[in-house]
Amino acid sequence: xxxxxxxxxxxxxxxxxxxxxxxxxxxxxxxxxxxxxxxxxxxxxxxxxxxxxxxxxxxxxxxxxxxxxxxxxxxxxxxxxxxxxxxxxxxxxxxxxxxxxxxxxxxxxxxxxxxxxxxxxxxxxxxxxxxxxxxxxxxxxxxxxxxxxxxxxxxxxxxxxxxxxxxxxxxxxxxxxxxxxxxxxxxxxxxxxxxxxxxxxxxxxxxxxxxxxxxxxxxxxxxxxxxxxxxxxxxxxxxxxxxxxxxxxxxxxxxxxxxxxxxxxxxxxxxxxxxxxxxxxxxxxxxxxxxxxxxxxxxxxxxxxxxxxxxxxxxxxxxxxxxxxxxxxxxxxxxxxxxxxxxxxxxxxxxxxxxxxxxxxxxxxxxxxxxxxxxxxxxxxxxxxxxxxxxxxxxxxxxxxxxxxxxxxxxxxxxxxxxxxxxxxxxxxxxxxxxxxxxxxxxxxxxxxxxxxxxxxxxxxxxxxxxxxxxxxxxxxxxxxxxxxxxxxxxxxxxxxxxxxxxxxxxxxxxxxxxxxxxxxxxxxxxxxxxxxxxxxxxxxxxxxxxxxxxxxxxxxxxxxxxxxxxxxxxxxxxxxxxxxxxxxxxxxxxxxxxxxxxxxxxxxxxxxxxxxxxxxxxxxxxxxxxxxxxxxxxxxxxxxxxxxxxxxxxxxxxxxxxxxxxxxxxxxxxxxxxxxxxxxxxxxxxxxxxxxxxxxxxxxxxxxxxxxxxxxxxxxxxxxxxxxxxxxxxxxxxxxxxxxxxxxxxxxxxxxx
Numbered sequence: 001x002x003x004x005x006x007x008x009x010x011x012x013x014x015x016x017x018x019x020x021x022x023x024x025x026x027x028x029x030x031x032x033x034x035x036x037x038x039x040x041x042x043x044x045x046x047x048x049x050x051x052x053x054x055x056x057x058x059x060x061x062x063x064x065x066x067x068x069x070x071x072x073x074x075x076x077x078x079x080x081x082x083x084x085x086x087x088x089x090x091x092x093x094x095x096x097x098x099x100x101x102x103x104x105x106x107x108x109x110x111x112x113x114x115x116x117x118x119x120x121x122x123x124x125x126x127x128x129x130x131x132x133x134x135x136x137x138x139x140x141x142x143x144x145x146x147x148x149x150x151x152x153x154x155x156x157x158x159x160x161x162x163x164x165x166x167x168x169x170x171x172x173x174x175x176x177x178x179x180x181x182x183x184x185x186x187x188x189x190x191x192x193x194x195x196x197x198x199x200x201x202x203x204x205x206x207x208x209x210x211x212x213x214x215x216x217x218x219x220x221x222x223x224x225x226x227x228x229x230x231x232x233x234x235x236x237x238x239x240x241x242x243x244x245x246x247x248x249x250x251x252x253x254x255x256x257x258x259x260x261x262x263x264x265x266x267x268x269x270x271x272x273x274x275x276x277x278x279x280x281x282x283x284x285x286x287x288x289x290x291x292x293x294x295x296x297x298x299x300x301x302x303x304x305x306x307x308x309x310x311x312x313x314x315x316x317x318x319x320x321x322x323x324x325x326x327x328x329x330x331x332x333x334x335x336x337x338x339x340x341x342x343x344x345x346x347x348x349x350x351x352x353x354x355x356x357x358x359x360x361x362x363x364x365x366x367x368x369x370x371x372x373x374x375x376x377x378x379x380x381x382x383x384x385x386x387x388x389x390x391x392x393x394x395x396x397x398x399x400x401x402x403x404x405x406x407x408x409x410x411x412x413x414x415x416x417x418x419x420x421x422x423x424x425x426x427x428x429x430x431x432x433x434x435x436x437x438x439x440x441x442x443x444x445x446x447x448x449x450x451x452x453x454x455x456x457x458x459x460x461x462x463x464x465x466x467x468x469x470x471x472x473x474x475x476x477x478x479x480x481x482x483x484x485x486x487x488x489x490x491x492x493x494x495x496x497x498x499x500x501x502x503x504x505x506x507x508x509x510x511x512x513x514x515x516x517x518x519x520x521x522x523x524x525x526x527x528x529x530x531x532x533x534x535x536x537x538x539x540x541x542x543x544x545x546x547x548x549x550x551x552x553x554x555x556x557x558x559x560x561x562x563x564x565x566x567x568x569x570x571x572x573x574x575x576x577x578x579x580x581x582x583x584x585x586x587x588x589x590x591x592x593x594x595x596x597x598x599x600x601x602x603x604x605x606x607x608x609x610x611x612x613x614x615x616x617x618x619x620x621x622x623x624x625x626x627x628x629x630x631x632x633x634x635x636x637x638x639x640x641x642x643x644x645x646x647x648x649x650x651x652x653x654x655x656x657x658x659x660x661x662x663x664x665x666x667x668x669x670x671x672x673x674x675x676x677x678x679x680x681x682x683x684x685x686x687x688x689x690x691x692x693x694x695x696x697x698x699x700x701x702x703x704x705x706x707x708x709x710x711x712x713x714x715x716x717x718x719x720x721x722x723x724x725x726x727x728x729x730x731x732x733x734x735x736x737x738x739x740x741x742x743x744x745x746x747x748x749x750x751x752x753x754x
Contacts, residue, residue: 003315005043009050010322014329019055019744026052057326058744061151064107065747068132068157071692076104076159077127077169083182084120085210091117094155098125108154110135113161123172123179130159136691136747138506138536139720139737142381143543145506151745152330181206181281187413191421197431200229201424204403204431205410207231207282214533219435222442224387225394230333231282233291233341234399236275238407240295243274268299278407286321286328287337293317294341310345314338330745332379336372343371347471363471365391370467374460374489381543390441394434401430459488498728500604500631501548502660505540506721506737509666509690509697510563512536513638514544514552517631520602521545521552523578524627524638529566537567542574551575554607556594557582558624558640581609583625585618594625606630610655611646621665622646628658633730637680639664639671647676655679660724663687663706667698667715677705684734686722687715691747718750 013019082094091113097104111130113120120126135155137146172179185208192198199211209229220226247270251263275295279288297313318338321328328334347367348360369388376383384390405427412420455463466485500517507527515522523545529535545552555578557565565582572580572590581594592598599608611626612619624640635658642664661682664671666689685706687698698715706713712734714722720737738749 002043002046003312003319005046006050006319007315007322009047010054010319010326011329012047012051013054013058013744016744017742019058021059053323054326061154061156061327062744064154064156065135065151067107068134071131071133073129073131073162074104074159075127075129076101076109077125078104078109080120080122080124080126081108081178083122083178083185083208083210090114090160091120093120093122094153095126095128095130095159107156109157109159110150110153110155111159111161117161118166118168121172121179122182123176124168125170127167127169129162129164129166131162132157132159133692134158134747138508138540139741139746140506140540140544141503141721141723141737141740142547143540144380147746148330152327154327177280178283181208181283184281184410184413187417188410188424191424192428195425195428195432197428197435200431200435201402201406201428203229204231204235204398204406204427205424207285219438219442221382222384223390223394223438224384225390225438227336227340228394228398230287230337231279231285232287232337233294234403235282235407236279236288236291236295238404239278239411240271240275242408242411243271244268246270246274265303268303272296272299274411278411281410286325286331286334289321289324290317290337290341293320310349314341314345327745335375335379339371339375340368343367343467343471346468361392361396365395367467367471370470371464373486374455374463374467377455377489378460381546386441386444390438393437397430397434402427402434405430455489463489498604498632500726502636502724502726503544503548504662504686504688504716504722504724505544506716507536507540507688509693509695510536510566511558511640511662511666511688512541512544512567513662514541514548515605515629515636516548517602517605519550520554520605521548521550522605522607522629523552523555523571525556525558525564525640526567526571528563529568529570531562531566531569535567535570537570537574541567541571552578554579554581554600556580556625556627556638557584557591558594558638559621560584560618561621561641564624564640581625583612583618583623594627604631610650610653611642624664626650628656632726632728634659634726634732636660636662637682638662641665641671643670644673644676647671647673651675651679657681659683661685661711663698663702666695667702668695669699669701672702672705674705674708677709677711681709682706682711684712684714684724687713687717689715689717691717693717712752714753715750719753720749722754 076095076097077100078095078097080093081096084091084093093111095109095111097107097109099105109130109132111128135147135150135158137150139145139147184206185202188202188205189198192201199213199216202208202211212229217226220229244267247267250270251266272295275292279292282288294313294317297316298308301308321334344364344367347363365388369391373383405423409420409424409427412423462485466482469482469485498518500515503514505512505514505527510528511525512527513524515524523541527536527541529537552575555571555575557568557580559565559582571578580591582588582591583594584591594609594612596609596611596613599606601607607627607629609625609627612623616623621641622643622645624642625638626640626642626646627638629636629638635656637658637660639662647664658680659682661680661684663685667687689697698717703713714736716722719739720741723735723737725733725735734754736749736753738746739753742748
């Protein structure tokens with residue numbers, strides 16, 4: 001029971017909306033421990049102490065964040081503490097400050113180096129001048145931002161290297177693990193130079209994901225096999241098995257006096273040493289720590305002559321992981337790793353052996369799928385319908401023909417480069433065959449990745465209970481009835497039939513919005529992207545569309561700037577039946593011009609374009625599609641990036657009053673002139689802008705102009721995504737994602753955010 005109290009206490013702070021300051025927590029804990037009832041209840045003492053431990057680490061990271069609450073420029077000397085990633089426009093890496101400045105010692109930064117960066121290697125020490133800003137990211141009502149990851153990785157601030165001279169102070173030491181990990185990855189790259197499977201082999205061997213492109217991620221996500229890209233217990237188990245046989249070989253070479261007892265100890269020692277070394281090269285992700293702890297527990301039990309207890313071993317592993325890394329609950333890998341092992345333990349613990357291999361495989365895959373379905377919906381808001389079939393092929397293939405050879409080739413490389421190369425090539429060829437099969441599956445419509453909604457905790461609890469009942473032995477319960485408990489996962493909470501909902505998405509320095517009225521869904525702009533491969537559609541727009549129930553009937557792309565149209569290619573692919581409107585410098589297939597006077601009526605909403613006029617040439621920002629929407633007596637105006645010239649023209653043409661206005665050009669001074677603002681006369685003005693963006697948007701002058709007419713002024717830079725719910729009566733309610741999804745590991749909403 002002590003382990004249960006410990007785990008509950010370590011997890012509890014992550015399931016509350018607000019935490020008291022650590023000093024208050026300590027005073028409260030000390031006060032409670034004086035109560036006689038608690039002194040006789042060790043479980044509650046463990047619970048409260050564990051809560052205090054997690055709370056202290058949360059408060060420590062929050063204090064790091066607050067130190068960089070406002071942008072600043074600092075000269076920082078530190079060690080490159082991650083594998084540098086070339087993202088095309090910039091080089092990205094983590095930098096941990098050293099003791100050159102006592103105030104920054106040990107502080108971790110996520111650094112981007114734009115333009116003409118030198119060669120940067122893991123483990124090197126650099127002296128850099130950094131422009132730092134808070135570690136904030138997008139926050140919406142659906143989907144996931146990066147703030148939980150920033151918090152869990154203990155990133156104190158985001159920074160980019162200033163143009164001033166930079167200095168490489170020192171090279172990594174000979175035994176620097178991160179440097180050795182990069183060296184191994186480079187060695188694998190030389191062996192597999194030009195091989196299509198190199199990015200996956202580097203990922204499987206040393207957790208180097210730098211070379212995985214969007215196509216690879218799409219392949220594995222669509223088929224539900226992305227878990228293969230994580231260094232997991234499978235990898236640690238294979239490394240441990242290699243170490244075991246090394247120990248066995250050592251014991252065979254020993255004299256006969258080397259007893260069986262010492263022989264077993266030597267095997268376990270070599271097994272643990274090999275597994276630990278391999279885990280260190282992969283960076284000790286939560287799944288490897290879990291596997292190492294469980295392996296150590298099994299070794300101790302076996303060498304002591306006791307019988308392993310799977311559930312207690314799993315609980316010990318979870319408790320140790322949480323104690324070593326109290327912020328691990330913010331990582332999805334923790335839940336997926338321990339959830340998979342718990343599912344397998346539930347499915348097989350206490351069952352008789354001797355079953356055919358194919359039944360064992362089906363049961364194992366079914367157990368993992370049943371438990372991971374609700375977890376995947378909760379953590380990622382997505383599911384792959386064909387994941388079961390894809391994993392039936394991928395897991396055995398990777399487990400037998402890819403991962404063992406990748407691990408063996410990596411372990412052999414420092415000592416035997418020649419044999420290592422042959423083994424790595426064999427692993428790459430086997431992986432190439434697997435990716436060909438997965439590509440074929442991913443092209444099948446049945447494998448298309450589904451974006452889902454975030455299930456509530458009671459839905460999660462019921463679904464997990466249903467999964468557990470379905471895996472019970474025959475005869476205990478009618479397992480088919482448990483399917484009913486899984487049904488709530490498929491029932492999406494929706495709007496009332498006559499209710500409308502408008503979401504301004506937090507898209508960073510871009511624009512994207514969705515409008516649901518009745519059964520019709522309108523998407524206005526796609527948010528930023530490069531127009532070809534990368535966009536925020538999968539992470540922001542897609543989840544918002546799915547949470548709105550149903551595919552969009554119409555999509556408007558205001559103009560060709562990539563902060564508004566960067567995800568158009570992805571929207572065209574995802575929604576082939578949608579009607580597209582836009583303004584571009586040249587004609588594009590499937591996209592009609594959003595000309596003045598064009599519009600439609602959905603029964604609840606009346607949409608009409610006010611600009612651009614027929615015959616006008618393409619004018620960039622000033623060709624933006626300006627749309628007026630009327631719902632239940634309320635009017636909403638979309639303006640794109642128009643400037644004062646078009647605003648004046650609209651005023652002269654008799655622009656009417658609107659209740660809600662999307663402020664043009666992210667709140668730039670080139671737009672939102674006084675005449676336009678007074679003519680529109682909005683009650684609420686909404687701005688889409690990135691937090692602490694380099695343009696200083698929305699501009700203070702623009703905000704003051706709206707304040708002068710008494711309009712409420714909100715920006716996604718402070719509030720995250722904004723949601724407007726409109727009732728049939730015309731009453732409305734405005735809310736913000738940062739306010740509704742507040743958590744200790746997120747930046748709070750601005751004081752004025754609804």
